[in-house]
Amino acid sequence: MTTMLDEKKYTANLPASELPEGGVWTEAGSSLMRKTGDWKVEQPVWDKAKCISCFTCWAYCPDSCMQIENGRMAGIDLEHCKGCGICANVCPPKVSAIKMEKAR
Amino acid sequence: MATLKELATTQAEKFVGGHTSCAGCGYPNIFRLTLAAIKDPVVVVGATGCCEVNTSIFPYTSWKAPFLHNAFENSAATCSGVEAAYYSMVKSGKLAANNTRFIAFGGDGGTYDIGLQSLSGALERGHDMLYICYDNGAYMNTGIQRSGATPRYANTTTAPVGKVVPGKMQKKKDLAKIMVGHNVPYVAQTIAGNWKDLTNKVEKATAIRGPKFIVVLAACPLGWQTKTQDTVRLTQLAVESCFWPLYEVENGKYKLNDNPEAKGKKIPVADWLKMQGRFKHLFKPGGEKLLAEIQAEVDKDWNDLKALCEFHSKQE
Amino acid sequence: MPVKTEVKQLVAAKTGNEAMAEAMRQIDPDVVAAYPITPATEIAQIFSSFVADGQVNTEMVTVESEHSALSACVGSAAAGARAMTATAAQGLMLMAEIMPIAAALRLPIVMPEVNRAISGPINIHCDHSDTMFCRDAGWIQIFSENTQEAYDNVLQAVRIAEHAKVRLPALVTTDGFIISHAMETIKILPDDEAKAFIGAYKANYSVLDAAHPITVGSIDLQNYYFEHRLPMINALKEAKAVIKQVGREFGEKYGRPYDLLEKYRMDDAETAIVCLGSTAGTAKDVVDALRDEGQKAGLLKIRVFRPFPVEDIAAVLAGLKAVAVLDRSDSLNGYGGPVFTEVCSALFNSIQKPKIVNYIYGLGGRDIDLHMLKSVYDRLASIKDGQDLGTIVDYLGARK
Numbered sequence: 171m172t173t174m175l176d177e178k179k180y181t182a183n184l185p186a187s188e189l190p191e192g193g194v195w196t197e198a199g200s201s202l203m204r205k206t207g208d209w210k211v212e213q214p215v216w217d218k219a220k221c222i223s224c225f226t227c228w229a230y231c232p233d234s235c236m237q238i239e240n241g242r243m244a245g246i247d248l249e250h251c252k253g254c255g256i257c258a259n260v261c262p263p264k265v266s267a268i269k270m271e272k273a274r
Numbered sequence: 275m276a277t278l279k280e281l282a283t284t285q286a287e288k289f290v291g292g293h294t295s296c297a298g299c300g301y302p303n304i305f306r307l308t309l310a311a312i313k314d315p316v317v318v319v320g321a322t323g324c325c326e327v328n329t330s331i332f333p334y335t336s337w338k339a340p341f342l343h344n345a346f347e348n349s350a351a352t353c354s355g356v357e358a359a360y361y362s363m364v365k366s367g368k369l370a371a372n373n374t375r376f377i378a379f380g381g382d383g384g385t386y387d388i389g390l391q392s393l394s395g396a397l398e399r400g401h402d403m404l405y406i407c408y409d410n411g412a413y414m415n416t417g418i419q420r421s422g423a424t425p426r427y428a429n430t431t432t433a434p435v436g437k438v439v440p441g442k443m444q445k446k447k448d449l450a451k452i453m454v455g456h457n458v459p460y461v462a463q464t465i466a467g468n469w470k471d472l473t474n475k476v477e478k479a480t481a482i483r484g485p486k487f488i489v490v491l492a493a494c495p496l497g498w499q500t501k502t503q504d505t506v507r508l509t510q511l512a513v514e515s516c517f518w519p520l521y522e523v524e525n526g527k528y529k530l531n532d533n534p535e536a537k538g539k540k541i542p543v544a545d546w547l548k549m550q551g552r553f554k555h556l557f558k559p560g561g562e563k564l565l566a567e568i569q570a571e572v573d574k575d576w577n578d579l580k581a582l583c584e585f586h587s588k589q590e
Numbered sequence: 591m592p593v594k595t596e597v598k599q600l601v602a603a604k605t606g607n608e609a610m611a612e613a614m615r616q617i618d619p620d621v622v623a624a625y626p627i628t629p630a631t632e633i634a635q636i637f638s639s640f641v642a643d644g645q646v647n648t649e650m651v652t653v654e655s656e657h658s659a660l661s662a663c664v665g666s667a668a669a670g671a672r673a674m675t676a677t678a679a680q681g682l683m684l685m686a687e688i689m690p691i692a693a694a695l696r697l698p699i700v701m702p703e704v705n706r707a708i709s710g711p712i713n714i715h716c717d718h719s720d721t722m723f724c725r726d727a728g729w730i731q732i733f734s735e736n737t738q739e740a741y742d743n744v745l746q747a748v749r750i751a752e753h754a755k756v757r758l759p760a761l762v763t764t765d766g767f768i769i770s771h772a773m774e775t776i777k778i779l780p781d782d783e784a785k786a787f788i789g790a791y792k793a794n795y796s797v798l799d800a801a802h803p804i805t806v807g808s809i810d811l812q813n814y815y816f817e818h819r820l821p822m823i824n825a826l827k828e829a830k831a832v833i834k835q836v837g838r839e840f841g842e843k844y845g846r847p848y849d850l851l852e853k854y855r856m857d858d859a860e861t862a863i864v865c866l867g868s869t870a871g872t873a874k875d876v877v878d879a880l881r882d883e884g885q886k887a888g889l890l891k892i893r894v895f896r897p898f899p900v901e902d903i904a905a906v907l908a909g910l911k912a913v914a915v916l917d918r919s920d921s922l923n924g925y926g927g928p929v930f931t932e933v934c935s936a937l938f939n940s941i942q943k944p945k946i947v948n949y950i951y952g953l954g955g956r957d958i959d960l961h962m963l964k965s966v967y968d969r970l971a972s973i974k975d976g977q978d979l980g981t982i983v984d985y986l987g988a989r990k
Contacts, residue, residue, distance in 0.1 A: 192696035201292035229469035250291035254298030255503030315800035335805035340797035343807030351658035355665025362649035395654030
């Protein structure tokens with residue numbers, strides 16, 4: 171997932187003089203700089219051919235990993251996916267477009 | 275009311291990934307869906323708890339809406355201050371009105387317990403804000419201590435199952451009912467595992483001026499001792515067992531949003547409990563009596579709620 | 591040196607609470623959130639009538655506790671609003687959890703606060719134990735000697751708190767009942783002049799800025815907490831110069847100059863009492879009487895206790911022979927009062943320093959009178975003349 175954030179701010183600890191006043195942080199959504207994807211032991215595998223873009227997985231993914239492009243499901247952000255398996259579980263049984271397998 | 279495709283594609287997400295909630299955590303999608311359902315500018319005020327600490331470890335933030343955290347017991351009071359500032363500065367011409375919506379949230383600890391006074395005061399004062407309680411039934415952030423929202427006989431670290439005590443001995447507080455007692459225009463109970471019911475309620479609430487309250491049951495794989503992939507299904511079963519009915523109270527009138535019994539889908543509460551490690555002692559010899567007790571309590575509350583809803587529907 | 595003043599001021603009889611409410615009316619904050627508590631109740635109560643009569647544009651949030659009062663103020667200030675509250679004693683203690691948060695978020699909330707004894711046992715009368723309990727919360731603390739100062743200090747506190755180099759919350763205290771409920775003749779600035787003095791408020795950030803969504807109140811781990819505390823620590827140091835500058839400007843414009851300290855007949859003094867608040871007024875009379883007798887006695891009033899004026903206090907007291915620090919609270923540290931220990935630490939590195947004793951006095955509203963203060967000066971005179979220091983910390987006016 172691409173972001174416009176300055177990577178240096180998240181790899182080095184900034185000195186007091188470079189911090190916004192009051193402990194405020196101004197880069198909204200900066201948690202995307204944290205790659206929680208390395209937590210997982212299992213990972214979802216999405217089958218584009220089977221997917222009907224019902225967005226049920228999008229509704230329930232706790233880590234906002236379901237990627238949408240042009241109003242269709244486009245993939246899964248494995249950089250942040252923690253491998254919980256909710257997406258595979260909520261995918262309608264008749265569709266069954268997501269399977270969990272051992273994380274690579 | 276928005277379709278799932280509309281929710282997913284209309285606007286950029288205001289709550290993003292990379293937060294440190296456990297895998298399979300039940301609350302993040304409450305906030306993702308809530309923010310997706312609101313088209314107006316929104317300010318979110320969060321109480322200390324899992325959601326706050328996991329989404330705002332400096333310099334990381336999962337919020338793409340303005341987010342303010344003050345302390346544990348005061349998200350409602352803090353939000354009431356933001357709301358008062360908005361209306362004051364709009365009135366005096368210092369700020370252009372833009373229909374900002376104000377959302378305060380807390381977990382069950384921050385809402386049922388330590389934040390109840392602050393919430394009660396804010397609701398009574400009539401602030402134009404929506405309070406959302408994500409209720410996972412214990413102080414999960416500090417390590418699964420019992421709260422006023424912990425169901426009877428659940429195993430927690432401060433009301434543990436021992437040789438003579440079968441877990442938490444008290445019944446869960448009925449928070450929605452307490453909120454109804456504040457005579458606010460909208461109170462609702464829902465689950466994190468029903469996107470439609472949740473977003474319908476958020477949309478309905480945000481269209482109303484004044485104080486609104488929604489309590490959302492959310493599973494916690496760590497505290498409930500459940501499988502991460504079952505998080506969504508678990509809250510759905512809580513509804514099907516009638517332990518946690520979906521209902522709303524508009525201007526004091528109760529209305530059921532789903533009736534599993536009428537659909538012939540009501541399941542025994544034990545079916546829901548047995549999926550959760552926190553109740554596993556109930557399924558050992560001697561647990562039958564305790565299970566029967568829980569079932570009787572659920573049935574009584576369900577019948578009371580149905581009667582209330584029927585009474586109000588007949589009035590119309 | 592009397593300062594020539596061009597501004598015509600209104601002369602009125604006001605209690606301390608009325609004077610502070612009057613200052614709040616002129617400030618016209620965007621939000622006031624308050625909860626009643628004796629002896630500060632009237633401040634918000636009087637202000638409510640200004641709201642009811644449309645004399646201010648303020649949104650009044652009548653919260654259900656002081657904890658929520660300050661919490662709401664934090665919300666309002668984080669939304670870019672000028673926010674105020676008022677309280678005393680138990681109310682301040684209930685706010686205590688939120689006070690350092692307001693400071694760390696750098697929110698210039700201004701709070702009139704009426705000094706009242708903290709409970710154990712419950713007591714509604716004056717001492718400084720409430721304010722001293724919250725002395726390390728990152729708030730500026732300004733003590734008022736009388737009603738005039740209470741009014742002047744509230745106006746100045748807004749300027750100080752909102753100053754770009756400060757941006758910290760500030761509380762302005764009066765002594766419970768002694769000032770809060772006693773009527774005095776004071777001078778009040780014309781409304782337009784008061785508004786011009788405090789100026790318009792421009793917040794440094796706002797959660798209402800939808801175009802720039804910010805996160806406020808993040809959790810810091812080991813890698814950032816220190817770096818977020820340092821700027822606040824530095825702002826308190828910077829505040830000293832700002833307080834002096836604002837006090838000087840107030841004096842130039844309105845004839846009543848202010849500083850961190852007030853030195854009363856200290857120029858050639860050999861002995862002095864150090865105190866805060868209304869006791870300074872009584873002590874000035876005693877100093878005058880002693881001066882008439884030819885004694886070189888003086889008074890050092892600490893107007894600003896936070897930030898603590900270390901350098902100024904050391905400079906004033908270093909050359910004296912004997913000093914008594916009067917504390918209207920006890921630190922409960924098994925030694926003495928908070929003002930005493932801090933004054934001692936201010937002098938520790940001075941080559942020359944006076945003998946210092948401490949009196950705890952006036953707890954729970956116990957009167958302090960001219961005779962008691964005279965007895966303190968008498969003891970200082972004996973110490974100056976070589977008598978042993980004896981009991982360093984003593985209790986004035988208590989039945990032992």
